[in-house]
Amino acid sequence: MATIVVLGAGAMGSALCRPLVDSGWNVRLWGTWLDDHLLDEIEAGHPHPRTNVPLAPGVKLYRSNQLAEALDGVNVAVMAVASQGVPKVTELALGGISKADAMWLTSKGFSPDERGKIQLLPDAIRRIASQHAVTLPPIVAIAGPVKANECAAGLTTCTIFGCKDEAVAKRYAAMTTTDNYAIKATDDETGVEICAPMKNIYAIALGIADGLGEATGSPHHNLKAAAFAQAVKEMSFLGQRLGAEEATAYGLAGVGDLEVTGLSGRNKVYGTRIGKGQSAKDAFKEMERLEQTVEGYPAAGLAMKLVAQHGIDVTREMPLLAAVAGIIDASVKDPEVAVALAVRPLNS
Template identity: 30%
Template sequence: MTTRFAVFGAGSWGTAFAVVLADAGCEVSLWGRRSELVDVINTTGTNPEYFPGVELPTGITATTDPAKAASGADFVVLVPPSQTLRANLSTWAPAIAPTTVLVSLMKGVELGTAKLMSEVIADVTEAGPERIAVVSGPNLAGEIVRRQPAASVVACKDESVAMRLQAACHSSFFRPYTSSDVIGCELGGAVKNVIALAVGIADGMGLGDNTKATLITRGLAETTRLGEAMGADPRTFAGLAGMGDLFATCSSPLSRNNTFGANLGRGMTLQETIAATKQTAEGVKSCLSVLDLAHRHGVDMPITNTVVDIVHGGKPPQAAVKELMSRSAKPERH
C-alpha cells in the first residue's frame, strides 16, 4: 500500500523533501499558499521559482486547499517559517486526521515562548509525542532536489513511528537514520542557524579558516550545553543533526544564514541585508529565542549572544569579535 504524504510548504525545502518522498515511492500532495505557483507545478512538473530547470517526479501534485492536501495522509509534513507555524497550523489543523503523524522540517525556536517546533505542534493540535516527528540533518535543499547523496535523522519518541517514517523516505540518494532524541535533533537544527550567521559574519569580514573553525567548534559546544540542560542526549550533537547540519550550514554558499551573515560582515545594515535576501534566514529571529531559551536554562552561550548583539543590537562586528575574544580564559570542556 502506497504511503501518502501531505507537505505543507511549496518553498525550497518543502519541494526538495517532496522529491525525496516521491522518489521513494510515496504519493505526495504539496500544499502551496499561492495559486499561481501551484498551477505552474501542476501544469509543468517544475517549481521554477525555487528550482528552475529541475523536473519534479510525477508522484507530486500541488493544491492550495489544506483539506485536499491532508485528505487520507499518513504523514503531514510541516515546512512553514518557524515563526509562522502556530498561526498556520491553527488554520490547517481541522483538516488533519487525529491519527496522522505530524512531521516537522522546521529549524527554529518560537519567539516569546522559546518553544521548539514539536512543542508548538503539540500545543496547537494536542497530538501526543507518538504522533510528532522531526527530520533534521545536513539538508541543503538545492543539493537534495538534484538528488545528490545526503543523510538525515528522523526522530520520534515512538521508535516504531520513526522507523515507519524512515522506510517511507529512504531513497537511492537520501539515507535517513532513526533517533528518539527529538529535543537534541530539533535544537541542533535551530542553533546551527545562529552559528552559521556568526561564521558568515566572520567570512564577510575577511577572517580566515581558523576563525571559522573556532566558531563552529565552540558553537557546537554551546549547543551541546543547552541540549544537556534540556534533557537531550549529548551524543546527538556529534551526529548528523548536530555536527553534520552545523558543518553544512556554516560552510556552504547555499546556506541562507551563512550568506545573510556574510552581508552583515561586509558592512551592510540589517535592513539592507533583509532586502537582499529572497528567502527566510531562520537564524535572524531564532537567535533571539535561542538566547531566551539559554537564559531560561541558565546556560552561557557567548557566540549566540554576540550574534544577537550584531544582528539586533547594532554592534559593529569588529567590536563584537574583540569582545568575544577578550572573555576570560578557561579550560576546554566537552
C-alpha cells in the first residue's frame, strides 16, 4: 500500500484525506504549529472544525513537532497549507519531500522571491529546493472546483492534476480516482497554477455583485455574469502569455473553480461584504477574526506585479484584475463603478 502525507490539517488538507483513504492510500495528516486546535478536535472525536465533517477513518495524525516522522518513507508528500505558509513548510519538509516519488500541491497563490519577483508556487518551490541544493521529485499541481466540505463528505467532486510530465499526472490520477472523486490529468502545470490563485481574485468581484444585490434588494446577476465571463477571458489571456494552454481556463481549473468559489467560497463572501458597503480593509479584518482565509486579498497585489513583470497593459488587457486590486488597496473609491467599468466589452 502506498503511503502519502498531507502537510497542513486545515479544511483542504483534511478533506483530501477522504478520497485518499477511499482510493486505498495509507494516509498521514501533519498539522502545522497553527493546527493544534484542529487536531485536538479531531482526536476528541469531533468533526473537523472548518468542514464540519469527521476526518476519514484510518488517517494517522502528526503534530507540528513530528514532521520528520510524518515524512518518513512516504511515496508522496502533499503541500496543503495556505500559500503564505508554502515557503516555510517547504523548507522544513525538503529532506523528506526529496526522498518521495512526487510532491502534490493543493495550495493556491503566488510567491515573491527575495528580490520581489513573483513566481507561480511550483516555481517558487523548485527555487527554494535548488537554493538548498535539494533535488525535488515531480510536482503535481492540483486545482479545480473542490469545496473542502463536500470533498470531505465524499460528495461528487472533479479535479485536475497538472504535471509537466503528463505520465506522472496520469499515474496518480488513476491511483486516486474513486466513484466520487474524478481526476483529469494534464501536462499544463502553468495553466493550472495560474487559474488557482486568479479565480480567488475574481471571486471577490463576483461577491461584490452579490453584496450589491443584498444591499439594494435588487439582484445584480447581470453584473455578476459579465464579471464571470471577463474573469475567464483574463485567466485564459494571462495563461497564454505565460505559456499555458488556452483551454485550461475554460475547464475545471478556470471556469469550474471560479463557479464554485463564486457560489460560496471565502473570497466571494469577502467580496459580498465589500458590495454591502464595508471597506476592503475592515472586511478583511473581520474575515481574519472569523479564521476565514481570503487568499484573493494578497493575491491581487501579487498578480498585478506578475502581469507587470510580463509587460502586460493591465488596464487594457486585464481590467477586472486592476479593478479588484484597486478596490483592495483603496485606490478605487466605488467598487460598483469599478467592477461595472471593468466588465464592459471592448470592441476595438
